[in-house]
Amino acid sequence: MTTMVDVARRAGVSVATVSHVVNDTRPVRPDTRAAVLAAIEDLGYTHNTLARSLVTARTRSIGLAVSAISNPYFTEILQGVEAGALEAGYSLLIADPHDDPGHERKVVQLLHERRVDGMIVAPSAEPAELIDYVTRRRVPTVFLDRLVGDGFDQVCAESAEPVRRLVEHLADLGHTRIGLVAGLPGLSTTTERVEGYRAGLRARGLPFAPELLAGGNSEAEGAQDATRHLLAAPQPPTAIITANNAMTIGALQALRDLGLEVPRDIALACFDDFSWADLFTPRLTAIAQPSKELGAAAVRLLLARLDDPARPPRTVRLPCTFVHRTSCGCPETA
Known part of the structure; x- marks a missing residue:
């Protein structure tokens, strides 16, 4: 199995430099980074995420709980979350709480038990149990699409x-x-x-x-x-x-x-x-x-919370777009 040592030898750098490139823990000169990435590609090196999580207490994973995943709106939000998570080096665990408060609580607990680093949740109409769970256990959480009140990171469109x-x-x-x-x-x-x-x-x-x-x-x-x-x-x-x-x-x-x-x-x-x-x-x-943008914004909020747990909570509101067509009675050319 290819190791960091093998990558370091191929790239002509130290193992520490390879680690910084892989884990993004310190800036590395562009030409050096390129050499390390080329060596990784040539050797087929796969980073051991599990081993790293044992050291850092991070799993590089995000839990996403949204209802009606088949709904095109939430599908596009999922695409935005996935793209943002992937760019930051995180994987997704996805669950559907079915807009049911009791099931929502169970879903969030299951995601938490799988040691996700944080969660993005579209809360139900009665999120008291959900809020109590993530608050008591200090689970980094961003509420998506629906607001739950002050004191939490949340992102939604103007309504x-x-x-x-x-x-x-x-x-x-x-x-x-x-x-x-x-x-x-x-x-x-x-x-x-x-x-x-x-x-x-x-x-x-x-x-x-x-x-x-x-x-x-x-x-x-x-x-x-x-x-x-x-x-x-x-x-x-x-x-x-x-x-x-x-x-x-x-x-x-x-x-x-x-x-x-x-x-x-x-x-x-x-x-x-x-x-x-x-x-x-x-x-x-x-x-x-702006469905995809909402998903990407939620990821950014969550990553900021993970980097600085003491930062003040933020609410992000994104504008919508009026798409003028003909079902309102306007002519085609309007």
Whole structure:
């Protein structure tokens, strides 16, 4: 088996220099680093991560706990986390807590028992057990996508202002009855998007009508029911905003079942863009979250916490992008 000694001989450097290159523990001159990396490639040297973890008490691994990994939004976040972790020399252990508080606690404990150096977690609507676990055991943790309050590292996209912009856009098109299919109660994203909805109504001088706000529980099936509920009102909405991509699918299914055509019969705009949104007929007007950037930012926050456990906690908010298409009723050329 090839060792560091073999690499050092091939590169003409000391074993300590090879160690610094492999472990990134000290700056090494670019030409020397290149020689070491070339020797590693030539000899097929594989770094013994396990042996190093016994010395440093680090496993160079990160636990990632996000629900609905099959959701395109979280898939892109995963790509951002994976790319950031790989660049920093970390591996990932991934688990799905299913947005269930009890299961979430078990998942986090299992990741912790596998000695990950830290965790990135998208918390459920009731994260008390999760917060208690990572706080008591001092597990370096970054909360992703959803805020849990002060005192923790967390990263998420803006939620209120983008929804406000959707409301204002629909109002400017002449809609005065604008419905919202909101997400799972208790999530910070749900609270903020409802706040943005109400702020948009106020900005355009429109009253808030409770019957135009329906909960879709952040899932397609719930959004189907919520959309039917909205359209059964004595004065139904002429436009609907859905608060995540899964609920957009549910709303579209409900509209199809009711024989309604977008945007001829009702306008539709959604929070969360996804790769095939541009392929729908009509093309979906959407708020695009910086998914991969969120994942990468979470990794940076966690690595900063590992390097300096005493640093003050940070909350990072990233802006979203308004993607103007035609489901809102605007012409193709708008």
